Amino acid sequence: MKRLVVVGTGPRLYREFMLRSIGERYDVHLVIGRPAEWETPYVRGVSVVPGMAADGIVAAVRDVVARDAADGVMTWAEDHVVGTALAAAAVGLPGPGPDAARACRDKHLTRSALAARGVPQPQSELVADVAEARAVAEKFGYPVVVKPRAGVASQAVALVRDGEELADHFASAHRLPAAGLRSPDRSVMIEEYLTGPEIAVDSVVRDGRVLPVFVSHKEMGYAPYFEETGHWTRGDDPLLGDPAITRFLAQVHTAIGYATGATHTELKLTDEGPKLIEINGRLGGDLLSYLCDSASGVDPGLALAAVSCGDVPDLTRTRALCAGIRFAYPPWHETRVEGIAFDESALPPEAGLAVPLVRPGEVVLLPHKDLMEGRVAFATAAAATRAELSAALDRALAALRCTWSPA
Structure with missing residues (x-):
């Protein structure tokens, strides 16, 4: 069993499923900013780095490699993309490269790198x-x-x-x-501002070769903000094999010099072809990897673990479903939650997770210019078609029972 260092974990609700599957196939050592809690069943060792500054991450990974050796180091946490890349380079393990990680983290560096190579963007x-x-x-x-x-x-x-x-x-x-x-x-x-449909492509990259894993489609709301009110993905999405998108992804990754790891690339499909919105040096959030597994049978977390250890990922698709997530929001800009729960008897058979995100007594704000945390619950579902999925998500959120008042 290969030893894999995982840097950071993020919220349990959104990342436990990936750590669980990785822990079943790898000897995981966790580098985290606090003592391990829910992560304990899935890891063999833990290094606590208070503050999780980049130099602390590098030192912790060096120590793990010196004591026990390691085959790979990875993260799915946005805050630790640069620190993890520095650590991988410091110990000679596969990684994106520090400069590429910085280019993903800094949107201006992304734009500059693409402009130098003539890659289409706004x-x-x-x-x-x-x-x-x-x-x-x-x-x-x-x-x-x-x-x-x-x-x-x-x-x-x-x-x-x-x-x-x-x-x-x-x-x-x-x-x-x-x-x-x-x-x-x-x-x-x-x-x-670019017009056209917006998609995101999560990929794993091995030695500079981009391997698209899944395409996600966004549902947006609360203009003029770009609040992502839901996502859906399709196990056999034809965009995964679209030559224009494949070429574009290769151009983007080459421009920033990304070597090995995972990326979440957001792009607009304009009349002039794909154009980059942004690229992130980690897997997408909002349970997108969970949806990919539900729709296709491919586990993006395991794919990232494989390339981080220098191995070829298993991207074999065993399902061709549509899977999605949709978020619920309060009715007023300032809303006090009095009670919130899903009526399980009203959930459709296609529903997967149905989870409240707030507790009674909390005051929730709708998305606005200084806050993008207005979600009160979410539901996931999987179905044979996009129309069936949308109907299932409608029914799942209709099963949310809330009482609230203006704050």
């Missing part, structure tokens, strides 16, 4: 103040996208249609710390 400029932002927006033409340089989960990302909206949303993006950058700053990016 026009984008880094600005320091509202005056610069307005000048760039006028040059690109409204609407434009305001985006923090190193944000996560679409926080403070907004579509703006005029100068007044721009000033308001610039302030939110500017307040968001650019954590994880080599030279931290709070610069803001102004980008051309």
Whole structure:
């Protein structure tokens, strides 16, 4: 059994299924910022690194390799992408490369790397103040996208249609710390708005070769913000074999020099072909890997573990279903939750998970410019077709029983 170092775990609800499956096939040593809790049954060893700074991660991985040796090191946690890449390079294990990891973490570096190679993407400029932002927006033409340089989960990302909206949303993006950058700053990016369907492709990469694992399709809401209210994936999605998308993914990964690991690449399918929205140096969140397994039988976590150890991943598809997740939100901007639970007797047979995310007494806010955590529950389902899946998710969320009041 190969020894694999896993850096960070993230929320149990969203990542336990991957750690469980990896722990069944690998001797896992966990590097984490606190004593292990729910992770304990799935790991053989734990290194606690308070604060989880990059140098601490590197030191912990060095220590594991020196004591017990290791075949691979990996992470699916956004905050630890750079630290894990540095650790892999330091001990001579497969990894994306520190510069590639930084290019995934820093959206401006991504844009610069792609521009140098002529890879299709929206026009984008880094600005320091509202005056610069307005000048760039006028040059690109409204609407434009305001985006923090190193944000996560679409926080403070907004579509703006005029100068007044721009000033308001610039302030939110500017307040968001650019954590994880080599030279931290709070610069803001102004980008051309692209039209067309948006998809994400999760891939594993082995020695520079990109292997698409699954395509996910987004359901969006709460404009002008880019809140992801749901996702769905198809086990036999024809886009996985689309030559234009395959070539585009290879271009993107080559441009940033990504060697080995996993990526979550978001792109728009425009009339001119695929164009990059962003690339992240880890697997997608929101239970996307769980949905992939449900739809196709492929476990993205195991695929990442394999390439991290230098092995060929097993991407054999054993199912061809549609699987999805949909999130529920409160009715008012400030809502006090009095009671929340799913009526299990009302759930459709296609339903998988049905989970409240808040507790009675909590006050929940709808998505707005400074917060993107308005979800109160979610449900997953799997079905033979997209239409059947959508109907099942409708019924699953209809089984959510809530009582609440304006806060």
